[in-house]
Amino acid sequence: MWPLCVAASSGLVLPAASGSAPASIAASPLRVAAHPLLQAPPAVYSPSKDLAGRGAKYYDGRPPELSQSIAQALKEVGKRKICVITGASSGLGLHAVTALTSSYEGYYVIAAVRDTAKMDEAAAEMGIDAKDYKAVKLECASLASVRDFSKELKRLLRGRGLDRLVCNAAVYLPTDPKPRFTDEGYEMSFGVNHLSHFLLLQLLMPDLKKAKDARVCIVGSVTGNKNTVAGSLVKPVADVGDLEGVKAGAGSVMVDGSRSFDGAKAYKDAKARPREGGGGGGRGKAGKPERPLFTNRPGIVFNSMYPGCIAQTQLFREKRDWRGAAYPHLWRREQAIGSYVSQKEAGERLAQTIADPQAAKSGVYWSWNGDAKSIGVGNAGGAGGDLFENSFSGMVQDEANGQLCWDYSMELVKPY
């Protein structure tokens, strides 16, 4: 399971926080009470006939613009490492692009975003050089968009490897009284936070394999992690059950198969998928795709990270109750005692996971006891400090559930 603000997932074994939780999440009861993911009783929705009747699609079917400017993009990339970051147009993703392109040398970012104009504006505001990134359309509420994005990216790569993939985009919809569905009819948190990234990873696996030292990072969240205070005491608690909802596929409301919708739990479940394995590319003896375990994929580093609780991002945009108004005050107070982190600090943490030689170990769920910047974000990297390896929680390590989740997800996305 992934760590309250923990690990997202896309087909990987996600390490979870453990008893050795970082100071920032080993919260006192007071801190827990102040946490933005604390839930009011969830709005329960009993599904009716109109489950799939949403109308317009999220993806307009227009392919990404990369092909139109491929020559220029290729020129700009040069010999740099190519790093794809999903959901780079705000919050953690945006600040990670800033940190990666300003504090580390030799990275070119493909910002995989649903709104490229928004990305360009945000990048300009952050002072990100246009030569250091390219915004490319990726609508995670559409598997068709994932496929189009992947095709375009391969055109840019032209046979060279993909060096980094960061699965960061996510939605958190705790106040929705009823589920929303992706273009293919999957519940939104499941579809965006998990399934789109699962497919993306499968499609890009051959390209990752080609790179010399590829890394895949799945952004995590303590919400899906039952062995943290936040993951076990803050209701609703993540519980994927026997993954009956994943098995059922489109139209399903909750991962555990429940027909009562709970948006907060849907987010946590989507962040708490058990041992899914990296998967992709290979074929097993029976001609089926292999599910290599998180730690077993040779040549590719798979890891996850918990950035800390970043109360200022747009993730909590759906909260319109008293907690929304209280956040700025909680933020200031909590910042003083260290349980929340700024967007800048969180971005530096993610950049460190992507680029620091110290984070080049596979199968690790990275957490911090102090600032990434305090341990020297820089070209040399590896400066030691407060980065530490957190541990897997029981649910993540459940091998049987992991296999099921991988099998069911593969069945849904059919990447090959």
Ligand code: NDP
């Ligand atoms: P933000 O809402 O700021 O960032 C989420 C990003 O995902 C946005 O850029 C958003 O795009 C993008 N996104 C959402 N839906 C889609 C979609 N359908 N297609 C493509 N992109 C989409 O929140 P955070 O920065 O806080 O979240 C980033 C990650 O960090 C998430 O995985 C979250 O679970 C994790 N996290 C956050 C914590 C926190 O305290 N905030 C704590 C722990 C983990 P757009 O800009 O267009 O809205």
